[in-house]
Amino acid sequence: MFLSAAPRRFICGLLAAAGALLAVPQAQAAASIDAQRIAFKQAYAAANQGDPGWRTLAAGLHDYPLYPYLPAAALEHDIRLIDRAAVEDYLASYPDLIPAADLRRDFLRELARRNDWAGFTALYQPGLGDTLACDALQASLAGGGTLDFQRDLAALWAKPDLPGACDPVLSAAHDQGLLTTARLWDRIDRAAEAGKAGTVASLASWLPAADQPTALHLAQAWRDPAAAVAAASSWTSSERNTRAATLALTRLARRQSTSADAGWQTLQGRFPFSEAQRNHILATLALFHATDFDDRALARLIALPPTAQTDATFEWRARVALARQNWPAVIAAIEAMPAALRQDGEWRYFHGRALAAQGHAAEAKNQFKTLADEATFFGFLAADELGQPYAICPLTLADDPARQASLLALPGLQRALELFAVDLPKPARREWNRALQGADQATVRVAAALANQRGWYDRAVFAFSSGDALRLYDLRFPLASQDGLVPQAEAAGIDPAWAYGILRAESAWMSDARSGADARGLMQLLPSTGALVARRNGMTWGGGDTLYDPVTNIALGTRYLAHMASRFDGSPWLASAGYNAGPNRVDQWLAARGTLAPDVFIASMPFKETREYVARVMAFSVIYDWRLNGTVIPLTTRLSTIGQPYATAAANAARKAVSCPSSAAPAAATSVVSAADGR
The missing domain is CATH 1.25.40 (Serine Threonine Protein Phosphatase 5, Tetratricopeptide repeat)
Structure with a gap:
């Protein structure tokens, strides 16, 4: 059916008018939620500081999904002042929420500190962790109870390490004669196996005198x-x-x-x-x-x-042979591996390298051919050996409006998305995990896509980590242009694709990531490093917590990457190793084996974590290069020869095509396997 120009103009006008009418409530709703978020942030800050004015700031927020977090924050601030009635009132109002569980747990710890064992017993629920379980036993003892080993202690005793709250309970058990020599040795043996030398040493004093030296030998072996x-x-x-x-x-x-x-x-x-x-x-x-x-x-x-x-000895036989460039020994080492280990991409690649070095070109080509269909570090290297395009086969996640609507109606997911929107990613993840506990893969997949649309990128990174889901490149490798990585990398003089690769490997896009060493944010910078980089580059430094701001973290992280690259002739792969293991260690490895080809040098790095990190970063760099430009700088170009200067590729540099060979293409464009974790 076709329409003349005049009717078409009339209908188009009606549609435009309808769209304008719909846009008004949508705009009003957006303004309303923005106002609520601003008010919540202000009220939440006040509540966390013990300012009673939070109630005034939250006057219009009683229907806002995150309102229960406000009275909980105020109670948590005053935990040493409040009474049990205030806590019980909150628990009655919000019995199933995460803040209620936290408040119960924290107030129980406070009651234990007060030695208010009657109040503790009234509020206690099993399953709140070892500290409170031991406090509950203390409460029972304070009330005149006695311990029964099987009922009260067996589950705790099986653990190699326990919190300090358990010490009085264990002492009481010892005084009751419950900690027999056999039971003591049982726990000492488990603790020694787990490397808990402190537990071994503390229990040794309860052993018969003749047994004590032996227990202390186990502790000394660790220490x-x-x-x-x-x-x-x-x-x-x-x-x-x-x-x-x-x-x-x-x-x-x-x-x-x-x-x-x-x-x-x-x-x-x-x-x-x-x-x-x-x-x-x-x-x-x-x-x-x-x-x-x-x-x-x-x-x-x-x-x-x-x-x-073991797998480790088989692998290191090959690594030592590689470092010596003893290609017959490399072949023998790989062929001696168990079949499952031999199928790892690294050893398939080096088997091909060794065969080629020994003049077996046809056999080497066969090794590289199947590997080149994989979008991995070694798959890209194999494709370079064959001179063929990289096999990157992207999938697109199909829309599922019905499932999206049902997910967005879940109060737990609403809270998770709102917590992320108000810059509280840690509680957001807790709400997310609870809301999706037990959900099927398709539901988790749709939820991750919803989060991704809202800038919560790490949900998709973790959700799509195996099977065909690895081909959801737009979700697994976000560009997040609002954080300014590309202009910051260019200003620092480094390749944006490499900077993206580092960021993705370091934090999986968790803006609040924090390591055990106190590295923070997207690019995992130590506060001391952030301060140094800011000073060197004339940038403002607002303290360690500013590293959780993506824009600040990226600005400092790209400059630090540029500094690291300058230590290694501009080489991104060596700078990646230095970023992970420390530049001094890389210097030591270069002094010992600096004449090796880059791929062999990477295989010879003593640290498994660093070998895998460099491979991951460089593979991610290829994928991000493709996402940014459609074609890629070959991986072998990125793996510059040790000792030779590396310069970021010019706009007219030779680039490589990407294709999806039929042997690597997925059976169905929407066939996705998701996993709960991974990068």
Whole structure:
């Protein structure tokens, strides 16, 4: 059916008018939610500071999804002042919310501090963690109760480490005669296996006097393996002392392989080591001589008994051979691996490299051919060896409006999305996890896409981490232009694709990421590093918490990357290694093996974490280059030769095409497997 121009203009006018009418309430709703968010932030800050004015600021927020977080924050601030009635009122009002569970837990700790055991017992619920479980036992003891080992202690006793709140309970159990020698040894053995030397040492004093030295030997093996190995020749030859000697030798091998060798020569005839213990010691000694690249390392790995071989010893046999560029030995090492390990992309690639180096071009080509269909570090290297395009086969997630609507109606997901919108990502993740607990893969997938639309990128990164979901590149590798990475990287003189790769590998787009070493934000900068970079570049420094602001973090992170690259002739792959392991360690590796080709040098890095990190960053750089430009700088170009200057590619530099070969294409464009975690 066709219409003349006049009717078409009339209908178009009606549609435009209808659209304008619809836009008014939508605009009003947007303004309303923005106002609520501003008011919530102000009220939440006041409540966290104990300012009673939060109630005035929150006057219009009673129907806002996050309102329950406000009275909870005020109560948490005054936790040492409030009474049980105030807490119980909140719990009655919001019984199933996360802030209620937190408030119950925190107030129970306060009641325990007050020694208000009657109040504690009235409020306590099982399943709140080991600290409160032990406090509950203390409450029972304070009321005149006694302990029953199976009922009260068995579950706690099975754990290798317990909080300090359990110490009075364990003392009471000891005084009641419940901690028999057999039970003490049972927990000591578990703690020693888990490396909890403090637990072992603390329990040793309750053992019979004759048993105490043996327990302390186990603790010493963890704390000071060199001293334990030196002292072991004077220990009695018992089963547990043999375990302690095994532990001390293997621990020492990690630090001083030569000293551990000498200790093994002294002790191997002193204790009745089992075959498994001997194999463990021999494999560990060989492995850490290999990571030191000792002259006899390859021979020692080859000579290990078959029962002593592990995946690590098989791999390091290949790594040592690679570092020596002994290609026949590389082939032999890879072919000696178990079949599953041999199928790893790294070893398929180096098998092909070794075959090519030995003149077996056709066999090498066959190895590279199947690997080149994979969008991975080694898949890209294989494609470069063959001179063919990279196999990147993107998927697009199909819309599911019905499921989106049902998800957005969930109060828990509403709270999660709102918490993210008001810059509270940690509680947002807790609400997210609870709201989607038990959800099927399709539901998690749609939820992650909804979060991604709102700028909450890490939800998709973690949700789409296996199977065909890895091909949802637009969701797994967001560009987030609002954070300014591209202009900041260009201003710093580094490749934006590489900067994106570092960011993605470091934080998986979690803006509030914080490591055990206190590295913070998207690019995981230490506050001391952030302050130094800001000073060097004449930038404003607002303190460590400003690293959680994406714009600030990226501005400082790209400058730090540029500084790291300058240490290594501009090389992005070496700078990536330095970013992960520290530049001084990379300098040491370069001094020892700096003549190797980049791919072989990466394989020879002693730290597994750094090897995998560099491979991940460089593969991510290729994918981000493709996302930004449609074509890519070849990975082999990015892996510049050690000692040669590397410059960020010019606009007219040779680039590589990307295609989706039929052998690598997914069966269905919307077939997606999701996972709960991963990067």
